[in-house]
Amino acid sequence: MRHFSYTRAETVSDAVEALASDPQAQILAGGTNLVDLMKYEVMRPAAIIDINRLPLRDIEDLPNGGLRIGALASNSAVAYDERVKERYPLLSSAILAGASPQLRNAATSGGNLLQRTRCYYFYDPATPCNKREPGSGCGAIGGVNRIHAILGASDHCIATHPSDMCVALAALSAVVEVEGPDGRHDIPFAEFHRLPGDHPERDNTLGQGEIVTAIRLEGNHFASHHTYLKLRDRRSYAFALVSVAAAMEVADDKIVELRVALGGVAHKPWRDFLAEAEFAGEAVDEVTFRRIAQRLLTGAKGQGQNDFKIPLAEKAIVRALRQAASGRPQDQAVKAIQ
């Protein structure tokens, strides 16, 4: 770990100002990811801006029936909030599929959006990684890559985004509220994280000096037809090999609206709006589910060790759609896949 300066921000504008003025600064919230990365010398911020005193911990009702989740609300606070459980059970379920109770108690909502990939090479400064050291190369391509991306990867990076919570937020079309030197603005969830392209060092579209202040949920709750299905190498405390957040609106056994977000397969929670739209009006049945799965995985490409993720994702999407359609979402406390 390198030496760094430590500042405690008392207001959001303090934090923005401190962050904007120092390109080497990092925000500290729950610290569950950043502190580890600093110990590993993967991230070496010169300055730490602690935002834990900012008034961003509340979960507020919105007039339209939605919710605004403060960036510092802990993952546990969100998952167990009665309003979240009732109105956005998909979000609650996805959070509970991740990490451990101890981590969820410390980790924040904003921090969850900003957590870094779990790529082995990113985590090991002795190896090349374009995300950690731009231009050094990608160790995972041709290396140990069974947990890596099958969609949207580039020749520079095949890392995945590790969050479960963000997969649900993507499916729910959440909005990220951001404050920066130029004031406040909203970022639609699908535009918050990026694909690696030529700049894998950039995980998201936040500008210099911008911080996440809240996550807004509005519109369809999908409380009756949703599920979060996570497949991993052990039954808890492992990142998703493939996860699926599925939600649908159904009328007369036909799909009115479909949402499918995939985790563990790309540099960002993966959604394909065009593909989803194509299935409006289709019958809610196994044939449709299979077609949806195949359509969503169009262009999927394995890296060798992770080739199995393509058939796994296809099967997982079908199962998740079956769970969502039947109104029986995966219970994260049940060990069998329902």
Added chain:
Amino acid sequence: MLNSSKVVGLPLPRIDGPLKVTGRAPYAAEHFAPGMLQGYALCSTIATGRIAEIDTSEAERMPGVVKIYTHENRPKAARRDEKWKDEVAVPGHPLRPLENDRILYDGQPVALVVAESFEAARDAAALIRVRYEAGEPHTDLFREQANSYVPPVLRAKDMAPPSPRGNAEAAFAQAPHQISAEYSIEGEYHNPIELFGTTAIPAEDGSLMIHDKSQGSQNSHDTICKIFGLNPDKVTVRNSFVGGAFGSGLRPKHQLFFAVMAALDLKRPVKVEMSRSEMFYLTWRPSCIQTVSLAADEQGRLQSVMHHALEATSRYEDYQENVVNWSGLAYKCDNVTMSYEIAKLDVSTPGDMRAPGAATGITALEAAMDELAYEVGMDPLELRVINFVHRDQNQDKEITSKALHACYREGAARFGWSERSHEPRSMREGNELIGWGVATGIWEAQMSPAEARVSLSAEGKVVVSAAASDIGTGTYTILGQLAAETLGVALSEVAVEIGDSRLPTTSVEGGSWTAASSGTAVQVAGRMIIATLLKHARKMDNSPFAKATEDQVELSDGRLVLEANHQLGVAVSDIMGEAGLTVIEEHAKVEPDKAIQKKYSAYTHSVVFVEVRVDEELGQVRVTRVVDAVAAGRILNPKTARSQVLGGVVMGIGMALEEEGMVDHRTGRIMNHNIAEYHVPVHADIEDIEVIFVDEDDDKASPIGVKGLGEIGILGVAAAVSNAIFHATGSRIRSFPITIDKILESETMQ
């Protein structure tokens, strides 16, 4: 054997438990001394090559840094291999940290930073610039198969596979039922909760107190004294508490060398604790490729057993373990061929890991037995029952005891094995296919030479002393129980002192031999105290013991009594008072009985029944039920015994489904070198596990009837899981761990 059971055999809680759960049991890196420095090792990032340049100048400027050691300035230490060989070293040249510029494996220490604080040492280490000249690494055992060889120097004389018996190839060719398959197991890496750490504290009188994470304080003591030419009487090594070891702590590790080196050089207390990622470069269960060929007649009787294993070792030492020999003694068969080879890779020397060799070999043998059962068309348990043998055919010796039939019977009944349908894919519930698998386990019931000192005071206080270790197994408690029972006092009256090199000589704690060895020594010392008391009691006026022999008396409630009539006795305090003694102390030295060893072999046995549920579409596996029935002679403490077997089963589930070091063979680097990505089972992976101890009387395996339990719990588990997966899915997956990708890619899951 013990005659009565008043303390021994009770499920008593650990006597060291309260200290551990309240944080008052200091582990090796939890000792402090004024002015103590902290060391932090920097490890190589290449697997083979040399250090072309090492620049410590920036690191040395870090505030708090006291000294940085590299191969360019390392203090003198012994050069000859013999001086570096510890009690359980393997053939070859032990690694001498920082001796020269050569790199032999990824993760080899290349520098030690010593600083006023841990943080300063760690942060300075990150500022050391090393320029390597890297060679081309060879770390893939599959690619090195052509370079395999039979170890020219054996680690121990019983390591070599026995000579072939009968004609296995001819018998195989003629038999109506044959199977032959290759099994591979990836390398597994020790990760006990406690990291390796050493605190070395020099005193002004030139003595040195060392707290070391080790499975043998005397092994660390003797080795470090040889390396630095220290006066053994001036050096003490303690391992009072050990936070898990499983074999990783048998051989001293580089942090012991570093802490002592820096303490001697700087004349200050020094502590060196490893990082979690360093744990991946130490002692590992070597990757292994095995072929097993079995043949049976129409009734399922084994006609031929052929087992070959190839294991990885390092460039500098020939690690060896007994992988294949089990196949010659597990079942009755007259035609057997076994062979064992190793191949050098650019890796650290592998080491013993719970049931070393057996966990690997029995996984393949018992998976192959399941394949044979299906080839014959026979229930897999029945196949094992009809091939039962009550003789060690490898050594042509009798067996001291083998209550394996009772394990089969009681385990099967508890599991409900008779309800099993034979056909694969024939049991299901919901989305899940259900599979039931079975496997046998075997481990040697060993006894090593051991000493113990026991004292009894006139007030009835007992002190047990031995340089034994408690690596989480319950040694403190069972030694206390044996002393309490022998001397007729409550366990609360017994103090147990272990984990100190100054105490009576004891081997490293390994091989499941501690209970049998140190336990016997404690009991013998206790009996010596009784003999001494008897000698004094005989001299008393009107002694009821005038004609009594040692065998006819015992201690009960503070009195020496006649075993046949407890009414007749004398208070211990009176005997000692009359003799002018306040305490009687005896030192016992025991070793295995050579006459028995010549005639008998001793083994622990088990059978493991496993239920798995496999999601038919998604390939996710759950181990939902395990019944492990164990025949291990006398059980001293059913509570600590059960914990040992439970832990072994959990580790076996990890071996079956999760544990593997993922090596990038382009660089020879283990990429998942942390416990977030190197998976071991978590609570959610573990469902019902039941442990049964069947009755087994054995007066030959050890004088106290104990066979040991450290290893047996893991044995058979990985095979039983894989056999259950076959029963569930119809696919044989012969590559361990059986991860979801392998299940999805298997033929019946397409």
